[in-house]
Amino acid sequence: MLNAVEVNNLTKRFKGRTAVDSLNFSIKKGEFFALLGQNGAGKTTTIRLLCCLLTPTSGDAVLLGDSIIENPTAVKQKLNVSPQETAVAPNLSVKENLELIAAIYGSNKQEAEVKANKMLTALGLSERARDKAKTLSGGMQRRLSIAMALISDPQIIFLDEPTIGLDVRARRELWKLIRELKGKITIILTTHYLEEAEALADKIGIMHYGKIRMLGSLDQIKEATGQKTLEDAFFMLTEKEVE
Amino acid sequence: MRFLAFSTRNRKELLRDPISLIFGIGLPVLLLLVISLIERSVSGMAEIFSIENFAPGIAMFSLSFIALFSGMLLANDRSSSFLARLFASPLAASDYLLGYSLPLLPIALVQSAVCFITAFFLGLSVSVNVLLTILVLIPVAILFIGIGLLLGSIFSNKQVSPICSIVVQVAALSSGMWFDLHQIGGAFKAVCYALPFAHAVDLAKITLAGGGFTAIYPHLLWVAGYAAVIFALAVRAFKKRMKA
Secondary structure: OEEEEEEEEEEEOOOOOOEEEEEEEEEEOOOOOEEEOOOOOOHHHHHHHHHOOOOEEEEEEEEEOEEEEOHHHHHHEEEEOOOOOOOOOOOOEEEHHHHHHHHHHOOOHHHHHHHHHHHHHHOHHHOOOEEEEEHHHHHHOOOOHHEEEEEEEEEEEEEOOOOOOOOHHHHHHHHHHHHEEEOOOEEEEEEEEHHHHHHHHOEEEEEEEEEEEEOOOOHHHHHHHHHOOOHHHHHHHHHHOOO | OOHHHHHHHHHHHHOOOOOOHHHHHHHHHHHHHHHHHHHHHOOOOOHHHHHHHHHHHHHHHHHHHHHHHHHHHHHHHHHHOOHHHHOOOOOOHHHHHHHOOOOOHHHHHHHHHHHHHHHHOOOOOHHHHHHHHHOHHHHHHHHHHHHHHHHHHHHOOHHHHHHHHHHHHHHHHHOOOOOHHHHHOOOHHHHHHHHHHHHHHHHHHHHOOOHHHHHHHHHHHHHHHHHHHHHHHHHHHHHHHHHH
């Protein structure tokens, strides 16, 4: 099996509004896929569908051999997610947050502690291990959020706008962290920062009004649109409907 | 056993934010102390304010704060993306409901125990009936946990607190702890006995007085029935929220 994700005619409608419209794409194992789009383009809804947080109106997606409709429990065991907003337990310490997620994904107490210690070291959180999560800065909370997504050893990780609201330094540090994951697991990133996709992604999907307008590597997108930059290509692919 | 990890987290969250817990235990105890002292000083106060009648009412009132604890915990989790993260995990709906409910049961037992220990100092006889009363109040605690989970599944964290305050007031006013429902009678009594709170207080009063199973059975059934229905509604609302 070469593909980690296969999306087939995936559609989600909310009371007459089509948020995700007949998506078809695949993501290879170990690939870093960035889903770009303006606010309301359908990125987060797509992620929520693939994470089994929403049921599709029609279509399906298969993640590492399991359908999100027929076997969501098996799908959930293979993935983890770092949601768009802060998603930590505020009154638990940094280490306790990590141990909680490890235990929820099936680790016993000892395994959870070993994994938490490993993750604290790997993500530079050891010094704050005993601090309550609510006392961390925004950047550190995002770092913890990503650590919580990684601690279950997922085969696919979803990063939903991981750097939104962060300052330049915190964003650059998070990019470094994300870059280190490349090739080890399949990463699906949603962002509306174009430079983030340019810096990190193997494959980029540009989404607009629920549809994928262009799919390919950075060079393929520039070549297909005849534009010199991703930003120009993005505007070209998305401006018609804006007018 | 994934729910145990989630349950441990919820216990820590509750105990590390103790202001509401202190309020939920302290206010009923304060009321018990004040009313008992007034009852001793003022002659001719109603029989419902004697310690053996008022303590069971206060115990029920104390447990009504559980709805606030469970409702706020769930609603706060919903207001952040923490619950969205968990919804993407292999936890099942039953894991969430057990995880939210289990840590509240020991708190409910402590609430009831504190209430009756205070009542001992105010003249309540020490007997095995007190232990039985604390036990029969468990379904009442489950009822309030269910109410909190239902409200926490439906309303936002800003809405849950005032709505739970209304629940606490309705529970107190309709329970017969402040006035004798049999003396008022009529439609008011009928409405109060259609709700579970007067049955909860009667259940505790009868058990404390040494009444047998036959005497408590109708009230227990009423409270347990309400608890089952409210919990079923909470499960439905929570599952809907998971897919929202």
